Amino acid sequence: MIPRYTRPDMSAIWADENKFRIMLEIETLAAEKMEALGIIPQGVAKAVRERGGFDIARIDEIEKEVKHDVIAFLTSVAEHVGEEARYVHQGMTSSDVLDTTFSVQLKDSADLLMTGLDRLCTALQKRALEHKETLCIGRSHGIHAEPTTFGLKLAGHFAAFNRARHRLRHARSEIAVCAISGAVGTYATVSPEVEVYVADKMGLIPEDVSTQVIPRDRHAMFFATLGVIASSIENLAIEIRHLQRSEVREAEEFFSKGQKGSSAMPHKRNPILTENLTGLARLVRAAVIPALENVALWHERDISHSSVERNIAPDATVTLDFALHRMAMVIENLLIYPETMKANLERTGGLVFSQRTLLALTQAGISREDAYRIVQSSAMKVWEQLGRTTFRAEIEANPDVVSNLSAADLDRIFDYSAYTKNINSVLNHLFSEFPDV
Numbered sequence: 375m376i377p378r379y380t381r382p383d384m385s386a387i388w389a390d391e392n393k394f395r396i397m398l399e400i401e402t403l404a405a406e407k408m409e410a411l412g413i414i415p416q417g418v419a420k421a422v423r424e425r426g427g428f429d430i431a432r433i434d435e436i437e438k439e440v441k442h443d444v445i446a447f448l449t450s451v452a453e454h455v456g457e458e459a460r461y462v463h464q465g466m467t468s469s470d471v472l473d474t475t476f477s478v479q480l481k482d483s484a485d486l487l488m489t490g491l492d493r494l495c496t497a498l499q500k501r502a503l504e505h506k507e508t509l510c511i512g513r514s515h516g517i518h519a520e521p522t523t524f525g526l527k528l529a530g531h532f533a534a535f536n537r538a539r540h541r542l543r544h545a546r547s548e549i550a551v552c553a554i555s556g557a558v559g560t561y562a563t564v565s566p567e568v569e570v571y572v573a574d575k576m577g578l579i580p581e582d583v584s585t586q587v588i589p590r591d592r593h594a595m596f597f598a599t600l601g602v603i604a605s606s607i608e609n610l611a612i613e614i615r616h617l618q619r620s621e622v623r624e625a626e627e628f629f630s631k632g633q634k635g636s637s638a639m640p641h642k643r644n645p646i647l648t649e650n651l652t653g654l655a656r657l658v659r660a661a662v663i664p665a666l667e668n669v670a671l672w673h674e675r676d677i678s679h680s681s682v683e684r685n686i687a688p689d690a691t692v693t694l695d696f697a698l699h700r701m702a703m704v705i706e707n708l709l710i711y712p713e714t715m716k717a718n719l720e721r722t723g724g725l726v727f728s729q730r731t732l733l734a735l736t737q738a739g740i741s742r743e744d745a746y747r748i749v750q751s752s753a754m755k756v757w758e759q760l761g762r763t764t765f766r767a768e769i770e771a772n773p774d775v776v777s778n779l780s781a782a783d784l785d786r787i788f789d790y791s792a793y794t795k796n797i798n799s800v801l802n803h804l805f806s807e808f809p810d811v
Contacts, residue, residue: 384691396479421459466556485546497706505523527613549593551588552578553588585675590669611649622714626643650700651697654696739778752769766784
């Protein structure tokens with residue numbers, strides 16, 4: 375991914391230096407266990423541990439000749455270790471090293487992504503509680519529906535990202551596996567005890583059946599999880615973009631001192647961060663289909679998955695890591711305008727109380743069909759004359775209503791507190807269920 379959308383900690387996981395360091399550690403641990411089992415001579419592991427090293431430029435040079443990245447790596451290591459290097463990689467395949475290394479990188483990536491999810495959930499929880507009773511209009515199909523609260527809006531997004539945390543934990547466990555089973559996964563040339571030992575030391579678990587490569591359904595699930603998280607980011611980003619529109623302006627991204635919104639129009643304050651997040655979400659989701667297609671490999675192994683993973687793994691994790699922290703920052707600094715929310719709430723002249731009026735009439739003994747007709751007839755007059763009449767005025771002028779509902783009944787109907795009375799219950803249930811945030 376380009377540096378513009380890259381955080382250094384995630385980038386470092388996919389750097390060649392880190393990849394080869396993990397590969398060397400796997401080879402060293404394997405040598406330790408093989409030595410303990412008497413498969414290779416004493417002193418080999420110590421030599422690799424003390425003198426083992428590699429030179430990336432030299433690896434690249436060797437690979438140009440041998441056309442094999444793991445052989446190039448092992449040759450570079452041998453140049454550092456010396457004679458004992460002939461026992462390194464004993465009975466192992468390239469996939470044993472590469473797939474296990476990939477598992478470590480994905481595991482470490484998941485841990486870093488979790489810190490971003492935690493930060494975002496914390497920000498959403500804080501702002502949700504801050505605005506738990508801040509009334510605003512709820513919209514369905516983009517049209518005013520009924521009142522809700524801004525805190526409840528944010529709580530819904532918190533719940534989505536908390537579900538993402540659980541999914542990511544599960545996806546992490548699925549890819550945190552080690553496969554050191556030799557050619558076609560039979561352990562004919564390498565003891566299963568080596569795999570168990572390396573897995574334990576690397577924070578992994580042994581693969582059930584590796585067939586020489588770790589089954590790619592594990593990786594498909596991992597990248598699918600990243601895609602779902604990206605979609606949740608886009609969902610929240612689009613909400614903020616809509617709320618920042620000039621004719622809505624209920625919330626907007628923080629606009630820093632000296633920031634400029636347009637090269638042509640000095641008045642502009644554009645939702646550039648959430649627009650950017652919408653685009654980044656598309657990039658993360660673009661990794662999902664290739665990851666799914668990687669599941670189908672020939673027989674016990676092929677490398678059709680390799681070129682795909684070399685691209686999608688760094689790009690998807692780096693991009694999502696950046697997006698999570700950018701979204702957290704947007705929420706932490708989001709400008710929220712309760713007065714505008716209240717003005718928008720009242721823009722339709724009280725039409726938001728139509729359902730409460732309908733229900734009151736049915737409770738007064740009128741059939742639902744007749745009650746709907748009565749309320750809709752008054753509501754359409756308001757809709758067609760917005761700003762010139764109100765829903766309560768039309769209702770009070772409707773004989774079918776006033777003959778069934780008293781002034782006190784109407785006062786109870788046209789009461790915003792009805793929409794906030796259960797908010798505490800909803801939020802307490804949500805946040806008490808997830809005390810780790």
